[in-house]
Amino acid sequence: MANVTIRDLNKNYDNGFHAVKDVNLEIRDKEFVVLVGPSGCGKTTTLRMVAGLEEITSGQILIGENVVNDLPPMDRNIAMVFQNYALYPHKSVYQNMAFGLQMRKYPQQEIEKRVREAADILGIGPLLDRKPRQLSGGQRQRVAVGRAIVRHPEVFLFDEPLSNLDAQLRVQMRVELKRLHERLETTAIYVTHDQVEAMTLGDRVVVMKDGWVQQVGEPLELYGKPANRFVAGFIGSPSMNFVDVIINELGGALYAEAQMLRLSVPPQHQDRVRAHLGGRLTLGVRPEALRLASGADPAGYCFDTAVDVVEPLGNEILLNFRAGGAPMVARVDPAVRVRAHENIRLAVDPARVHFFDEKSAAAI
């Protein structure tokens, strides 16, 4: 039962590295918030400052109503799951899960009850007497989660908990974590570099880069309305196609032009793009917003190109080609039959075209 408030948080390391820059976040009670970004973006440092494992250079962290800046980790009523699980190798699974409760002087029966309960939820009941080294990766992961949930903490912190698992298990554990969160209804902060994990798990996702928060929003909001070019490129796979264009006017209509490419500026962007008339912008379009043109598509949103590489994935086909001097990918229906080096005509969905400022990279 706690919300977490982060105010103007900064972290400077002794070697001068400024890892976290003016981070502000309001995490609501019971919310699952995911911090995502490339390595070195400050997401783990932020999490560790919430945990109390890293000193705060400036700013404030509140858990519930209390400023916890100077509280040791043990007094923050949080639980953390680490990337390498950090199970105590000399203790059995039961002892691993009971340790936090023993340190807090819970009565033996209560400890036993809570450990059994958590073990049942996670399906690790038969493993309680084993040592961590006798467990598989997935089982260790469950024990690490179990050790966190027996404590009934106010906030769960997850530091890339799934990145040591193989791909299949990761997908499975991802679903389990989501189910677990719905059941436990505890505030959770989750760090990952995997945008798919972020999108599937997070009630809200915080995208970070170079210590700055780039955008905070619900997964579909980040996908549909990226605040800047970095978020647009980071969220979604394959990532968004970008082309540098020049805005021109022809007979009262606005066009975005690049080498061998001319696209009409969709009506919803007209006003804002007009301010950049004659200037440069970056046009962004997701692979799934491209399709093979049919006769019904307005000519202003179509262009011709030659397919470079075809990637038939089964449920979809990825077409790699070049347009406007940039490499691009289109994600098309698997029923489409296209061969490499074939000339094709593609249509852009005008509702899903993005423009970004060339210098600031912010969405326009």
Added chain:
Amino acid sequence: MVIERKWKKWLMFYIPMAVFIVFTLFPFYWMAVTAMRPDGELYRTFRQANATPFWTLEPTLEHFKGLLQTTAFPQWLWNTMLIAVVSTIISLICGMFAGYALARLKFRGSEFLGTIIFITYLVPQTLLFIPLADIIRNMQLGNTPWALMLTYPTFLIPFCTWLLMGYFKTIPRELEECARIDGATRFGAMIRIIFPVAIPGILSAGIFAFTLSWNEFIYALIFMSSAELKTVPVGVVSELIRGDIFFWGQLMAGALLGSIPVALVYSFFVEYYVTGLTGSVKG
């Protein structure tokens, strides 16, 4: 093809291995044979008929009997054991805390301190005994077991600190971070999590420290003068070589008996140490 491979294995593995084993074990064999050789055979020259330099025709235990009855050997054995155990315990405790601090705590000059500690280990004992002798005399500890129990840690603590620092550094930081989130203080996490996990490292540091103090010679020679207070290495050498007379049989019997405890400690704990490394020590 197969024959050639066999031949290669002999050349590359068995023969060098055999040479190595003979080379390392021969002194021990020589020691054992000499200890059991009767005096008459000991002082017979090689050229004489019936000379058996590499084995003995009449094994005898008289040197062992003489050693145990006419010298203070049992007392030396006890002294050595007591001094080695106490100084090992002192050094391990200090080394564990110091090693942990150097491996984990960030404080001003921690790296410099680590280097200084290492350098003190490099100062040869043959130089260090002079100032130490002065200190021992001023503290009036000369000719008491404390003289050795307190001076052995001067080289054992740096040794244990460095060995354990290296071991602590291999333990993932997350373990104690997790313990601290689970409700342990930094000190509690060290005692409850890091030390138990480091048992293999602590055991090996203990074994080495025990062996070093068991075999130590110079300090024991200088700080202890009464015959009944000596340690085995010093006692055997100083009491069984009188002038230019070497009591070879008793000398070798003493050396043999003196090396048994160390061998026992190794064979017992090394197994512990290996299982500890593979992680089957029951916590």
